[in-house]
Amino acid sequence: MTGSGQLPLLFLDVDGPLIPFGAPADQYPIYRSRLDLPAIGSNPLLARVNPGHGLRLSALPCELVWATTWTSDANECLSPRLGLPPLPVVDWPEPSDLDEQDARDGLHWKTRTLVNWAARRPFAWVDDEITDIDRHWVHTCHAAPALLHRVDPRQGITEADYTTLGEWLHRV
Template identity: 65%
Template sequence: MAPGPLIYLDVDGPLIPFGLEPSRYPLFDPSPRDDENPLLGRLDPSHGARLKALPGELVWATTWLHDANDSLAPRLGLPRLPVVDWPEPAESDEVDARIGLHWKIRPLLEHARGRPFAWVDDEISEIDREWVSAHHAGPALLHRVDPRHGLTGDDYLELGEWLRESRHS
């Protein structure tokens, strides 16, 4: 049986909301350690169970890199997850930026190697969707999350439905 879909997770925006007045966000951990990002207090631990319930393989796709496993996974009740290690910037990144293509796209497609995937991020554009559609052999969902609110129940419903359908594609 073919492996299930990958679920690429960004952190800032989807899991740690930002962009509104700080007082508008609940603090789930009002006193993170001094050496930790103070925005970790906004991380809703209920995301862990909801993420684990999604039918796919969770992968960190964030600039937090391996720190996501140290700082976020324990708070979410998640095991250590695979991490997309971003390559050093290349000349092609400048071209991609000029056309509006997100810098994560090429490394995500390389990591996916044709497997179905959902990418959960707050910086996804229509250009990204078109590029992935033209360059990725398998099904892909580029799911943009409003960074002011982070992942919501509607996001989880859409992701779950797409992931279940992609398993049968």
């Protein structure tokens, strides 16, 4: 627990961490689910989501938050598949001139919003696009502990990633 009595946040991206991509398609296991009934606009890549991630994520000492362009669709499409309740969702602001400057400086477009959303709470952020520029900016601009953990999008979240997250969250 943090000093404020609140659990740290865990900001979770979808594409890359939960839906691996970038390797040959036959490399990925397919997880069938009762949720795979034909649906208009369904995403065939959802079958790459390992439902076991739900138990692993819910066992971490943190408050899970969707930090993805899937926005509220993550609760409709992924939470049931993972056996998770609906999670808070980061709402992304409209792009601004500041975002363009951040992009020119190499800062990920999510970074500033996540720090603001955390509001001085400790947080971990799991994404496949995190860089050292983001880590430095968060270290400089966020008053609480933060772990920016990059996941290889070809593999998604692995046992090693869960170990890193669990150890950091327990220390915080």
